Amino acid sequence: MTPVVPDPVLSVANLRVSFGQTEAVRGVTLAVARGETHCLVGESGCGKSVTALSVMNLLPRGIARTADHLRFQGQDLLGMSERQTARLRGDKMAMIFQEPMTSLNPAYTIGSQMSEVFERHRGATRRQAMDRAAELLARVGITAPGMRLGQYPHQLSGGLRQRVMIAMALMCDPELLIADEPTTALDVTVQAQILRLLQKLQQELGLALLLITHDLGVVARMAQRVSVMYAGEVIETGTVAEVFAAPTHPYTRGLLDCIPVPGMTRTGEPLGNIPGVVPRIPLGFIGCGFRDRCTLAMPECAQTVPLRNAGGDHFYLCRLPPDWKRAAAA
Amino acid sequence: MTHAIEVRNVYREFQQRSAMAGLRHKVRAVDGVTFSLPAGDVLGVVGESGCGKSTLARLIMGLLPPTSGEVLVDGRSLSGMDRRERARMIQPVFQDPYSSLNPRQCIRDIVGLPLAAQGDQPKARQADRVMEVLARVGISSEMAERMPGQLSGGQRQRVAIARALVLHPRIVVCDEPTSALDVSVQAQILNLLAELRRELGLTYLFISHNLAVVEHIATEVAVMYLGRIVEQAPVQELFRTPTHPYTKALLASVLTPDPALGIPDVGLGDAYPDPTNIPPGCRFHPRCPSALAKCATTMPDNIRKDGRLVECLLAVPA
């Protein structure tokens, strides 16, 4: 009873990750197809970054991930050794992070960092790697790529650094790109440019893009599919068209109400808001993680929550029926 | 009429020492800003990195002296006030709730600091006032004994607001007060700020990079770029009919949650704003999609009309 994606590049089923006494990820299921952008959206503490790190096997030592399956192009990732995963990372599976200043080593030039990836995974020579790096820098819209190769990260602006990160991720022609809040630290005008670039590259290269963000606007404009996370679970998922046309889970609705939209809000009217704070889920927690903040919570919400279908590929995790908003308004 | 805040031709320079060759860059963080804000209004200041809005905030709060120009609060020069008087007039709410509260002090002491610094009220009165203002922002008396590390981001920001209000100031300078908060908490804080303003008759200087948030709370908006105000207008007018190409680009970049619209091409090109290297002529011309040849050489004038201001060679006065 979850969306069926034919021949996915990445397939995650029932991923669970715990940090000590806290459950960070509680049964996340999602799939990303070739040439598709799947957005994982949620606020801080919902577990979206941990999910991404779990896929790439970059969790801190001692933190275990379990899942029904975790597959990349049909290959099982869970059973792979660290060596095998390391071969995939940077090559077929690439990741870019939020803070380009800390993702790029300030002590090395752009060129040497980029070529290192290619030399390592493809056994290429320096010359070949540098040529490829220059080609990719041009691809991501950086002028004078030859000169940039010799520069250090601190000589570039935030937007340029993020473009370099994208270029570096593309060095080995990945099939899957995971982007963890890639534009959150950037100015809004630069954000638009970077997102356009990602979209263009994805179309040209047929990349599968798992985009993690807290910004519902980014989700709406970029993605084909969306999974909304709260307290470690995917509480609503479906195609972007479906979910934004009919947001069903109370959290998703609440989140959309909170966002001021230029031209739509009237000064003086309060913004919708969700009272309370994001909870920390202890081990063995049962029931809906949102119940303490939900205005429609009932005693039943303390038991296992059913996964319901709101039509087509649109699923959500709540005991309320799909048309509860209409019923409530009546 | 005495305005709550009057900023007259304020400049602020910084000397940046380059570590390598001892070269000194002069950074003009604020490069000639003039505006006045009537009491009870909210001026939203928007702009991106390098525009100088945070420096402007500190200048208006009196935390930095201007290199030249003056700041008047309630008609009186800020530089002439002593620290206690200034504290009674104008207070800040900062962006990062994790660094705006002293991690080694309990909430009660943090909020009580402005009162203690005034030193003219008995301790009991001070304590009462602290509890009163904490209750108003939704912080229980039990929480007042805790340390900041035990509170969430939203709760800390409420504490910061309480601290700002404890002396009954006229003006509150909000420097990106919701940017570091989750969306659901952001809405709570914005609603609180709006309520407090109506209730207490406050004047806000509201700095943000988030245009949607500014539209929600401001009465007037000023757009800053590389140290200058390039456009200023009443809020509805700015959003409905933006004039300056930078304002248009900013508005176009806001991604509303509308799946049908895709990602806009804002047309700004590759150049990025560098305050150490301000372009000649119109400072926006390297990125401007509508730039003419003369924009590279001629500084645009300040065109004021109908309560609006715009600094662009393309905006021809009627």
Add this chain to the structure above:
Amino acid sequence: MSAIVIVQSRPARRWLPAFRHLATMLGAVIIGAAVLVAIFAPYLTPHDPFAQDLNQRLIPPVWMEGSQPTHLLGTDQIGRDYLSRLIYGTRISMLIGVLTVITSGVIGITLGIIGGFYGGRTDDVVMFLITCRLSIPLILVALTVVALVGSSLAVVILTLGLLLWDRFAVVARTTAMQVRNLDYIAAAQAAGASRLHILLREVLPNIANHLVVVATLEMALAILLEAALSFLGLGVPPPLPSWGLMIAEAKEYMFFSPWVIITPGVALFVLVLGINLLGDGLRDLLGADMRR
């Protein structure tokens, strides 16, 4: 919303925290014992540490042949009970350690905070003073001072206190520089707080962690330096039972009666080890927030 920091640690590191914990406990026990011994010295000593008895010279300690039960650690070259001298020596070492750290701490922290917080010219002056101080050779100064004023416990404490403040100053300066840009400092200024309040109540408590660690290290250093100075005759004057002096006096008998050198040497080693272990542990416990 900050990105998650990835910590990749090798499996061996898992036992390190437990070991560190043990080490810190050991350090705390040693220091605690030293403090108690120093305070209760008169009640603990079996004999008067200054009483000479030339009939009882160089008696070996209990674990060697020819020892006497009344002198557990033997006697030195003029018959003074070694255990008593060692115990009183603890007093001297602890006194030196604590008083020197207080003196140098006050000087160094004041300079460091003022330079780090205000920056600009003030900071240039502070840096200049620190550089000057680092250029001064300690032994030469001690020599000069002793030549001018004579040697005594007070002189040693003052000399070391006035010369060992540089690390305090550097750490206080660096941490104050980091703290001054934080918003709560600006908020305190906007609240109308006085400069003194800001330095003492806003800045100092937030850099105290790092300064405590420096204090333990400087204490160890002070104790070792005093031993070195006393060994050279520039420190505490005889007949005071400074461990360094005991080592100096025992030089000639080193090969025939090795315990006269080994005993104070071991005591010195154990005390300094204890201080360093405690300092390391404190750094782990308190200093972790530096890494944010």
